[in-house]
Amino acid sequence: EALPDAITHAAQAMVSSLLNGNKILCCGNGGSATNSQQFVSCLLNRFETERPSLPAMALTADNTTLTAVANDYHYQEIFSKQVRAFGQPGDILLAISTSGNSKNVTKAMEAAVTRDMTIIALTGKDGGEMAGLLGENDVEIRIPSHRTARIHEVHMVTLHCLCDLIDQVLFPAHEE
Template identity: 55%
Template structure:
């Protein structure tokens, strides 16, 4: 049992080291894109697959509240995963849950932060397609080979792809990446003077 535990920690560390080598440019670009959008008066819409929905809520909460240093509230919304108030139409196609909310609430200039595991999740693909029809920029956190999702992205969108095929390691790395983005956004928008 303890060997299994050590193996899990070792694998997690290896994925984090690999991510630290390949993701800095994408994370920097994503943080700048989010900061610029917020400066322009826009908002960040966050959504995630069922296994990543808590991460979407967490990211929205970090912007609305604060990451580690108190600062003014930033406009972010975690899209509802449940089909509440979407009526009978939503029952016909559960893959449209996020897409419908994007079509209802998003404005040009807003950003979509979509969090997926392998990039083939239909609910996230539909959300990204809806965002692109609104001329929104998209930031995608994904793993594995990126799946269908990365084929939708254009030159102004950002792909943050965790170098792993294991869903658990991908989700763990997504949390680190979101914390990294939060810190970079805060440093960009609210630079602190060094003591």
């Protein structure tokens, strides 16, 4: 019952940000990194219908940056340094973690707060540390499961729902 409301609220926040000329930054580890990159691909390219590209960036995609930051600083900083470099007030950080406790993702969330960004957190289990970092304008979409594989699967479906809702609002003439 809470999932549809959270997904709708997250989509509305993304649409508002995009309409104001902002962008969506995404991060996660492992399967969550895969989900992050798939979501960005759907925004930059298209989801189900032809439409203009939307500004989104997967903070997981640049291996040179990731390994340089991990080597020179700490793995926990791989996303937060990028958020501080690219994030602007009004942008969205889509932070994905099945446990809600990925330290590099929570550090990215902390950096997003300093950049006056809205955070949308995709979590599972009990929401972990990420749930406690959210402000009143942020959104948590928590999958009520303790099984990592199921959480990843529902995260992907959730991300497709977000793509669909964004497209419906921004490009109603493109609907089939």
